[in-house]
Amino acid sequence: MNEDGPESRFCLGCAYPLAHLRGRRCPECGRAFDTDDPSTYSATRRLRPRWPTCVALWVAAYPLLILVLFYGTWWLAWSALGRRPNGSIHDPNHINTTVEAFWELLGCIVVLGFPFAVLGGLALLSGIALEVQGRRWLRAVLLIALPVATWIAMVVVLWNDPHNVLWVFDM
Numbered sequence: 001m002n003e004d005g006p007e008s009r010f011c012l013g014c015a016y017p018l019a020h021l022r023g024r025r026c027p028e029c030g031r032a033f034d035t036d037d038p039s040t041y042s043a044t045r046r047l048r049p050r051w052p053t054c055v056a057l058w059v060a061a062y063p064l065l066i067l068v069l070f071y072g073t074w075w076l077a078w079s080a081l082g083r084r085p086n087g088s089i090h091d092p093n094h095i096n097t098t099v100e101a102f103w104e105l106l107g108c109i110v111v112l113g114f115p116f117a118v119l120g121g122l123a124l125l126s127g128i129a130l131e132v133q134g135r136r137w138l139r140a141v142l143l144i145a146l147p148v149a150t151w152i153a154m155v156v157v158l159w160n161d162p163h164n165v166l167w168v169f170d171m
């Protein structure tokens with residue numbers, strides 16, 4: 001029996017086989033389908049891909065990681081000095097090895113991670129297209145909204161810089 005033949009129908013939501021069902025709803029997940037409308041079911045058993053979610057999480061995590069490292073460097077410098085670091089006086093490389101390590105880790109992640117974040121963003125566009133194709137609107141919106149939210153958060157926080165975590169650039 002060829003399950004991928006023209007008579008095959010699978011649920012778009014959960015890949016449950018629908019070929020011999022009389023109803024209009026998937027018994028597994030309840031998603032509606034119409035045997036006269038091929039866009040409401042899948043001809044193959046392929047489940048929805050998981051990779052767009054992983055890519056979206058990475059693209060969304062990158063700006064958060066940068067924020068954590070900026071605040072981490074600033075907080076470690078503050079702890080070591082006993083007062084807020086001042087960019088025109090204090091160099092992160094000359095406070096102590098922990099501050100220096102954080103500062104260098106931040107530099108590495110910014111430089112090495114950025115191309116991957118950009119590539120991830122491009123890959124995510126095709127992932128979003130896949131979700132739209134499968135009519136998984138909520139997933140498509142989340143894949144857009146999550147990375148956009150964290151990138152905006154990073155830009156807003158670093159632009160306003162309420163705690164002067166960018167002291168390291170004030171030289």
Ligand SMILES: [Zn+2]
Binds near residue numbers: 012026
């Ligand atoms: Zn289903």
